[in-house]
Amino acid sequence: MQRPKAQTAALLAAPEDTEAQFYEALQSADLERLMSVWADEEEISCVHPGGPRLVGFGAIRAAFEGLFAQGAISVHPERVRRLLSGETAIHQVLERVQVDGPEGQHSAWVIATNVYLKTAEGWRMVLHHASPGTAHDIQEVVEEPATLH
Template sequence: MPKTHLQAVLMATPDETEAQFYEALQHGDLERMMAVWLDDDEAACCIHPGSGRLSGKRAIRAAYEQLFSQGQGIDVRPMSVQRVTLPGGGTVLHHVVERVQVNTAEGPRLIWVLATHLYLKTPEGWRLMVHHASPGSGREHHEGGEAPSTLH
């Protein structure tokens, strides 16, 4: 059984899909990353911090392929997740505060990212339909791991 098929079977909840997303990022695993995405060129959308909108699975794949081209993953960890199940139960929204560690010439540096994930229940399990990330300030993360209750 191919690895991507095994990973697809394991995504029975939005939380499991999100865990696969972050594991794929951390390991630089392109096939695992693409297994979490909705296979729909009109609905699938990805926006990385500071870049434009990627529409469709081919464009999303190309972006992650470039991101992982250095042969390593990205040290990104979800620190706080707020979950919202939309009416009907087949769509779930996650607001995530991510902690990203990057290595610079001066040493490791922490970056905070705010991400929104939209998950859709499909016959194959839960899939990521939208990943929209933007730079955060670090104020979003508190010792208790909770995001602030206001946006402004």
């Protein structure tokens, strides 16, 4: 199954553009927009927190279709760390997910890695790997450089 050709390269000119569209699509339960950010590659993959590895456009689409059947996902990327090397971008993201519970709304945390490739159609997602997180993940442990230049 091929991905829709609805988005143009101009709209996905940087990995940040692709990431913004991905999270906006989650927040609005827009399946077509969400699937349009994925690369047209057989080996694209997605792992939802606690779920199996989904490989290929059809498996990923079916999983998000099931999630969206329950409504939009109030997820907000925070503390994004970016690595860009040539035509590959890796974003490590702390996601804040607003969840409605019996005692009202609260935040759940997810740690995600998003990988993007630069294609002829702009930057496209090739991997979204999300793992359950905790409130403790809000604080990062960052090693300071040992040498000042």
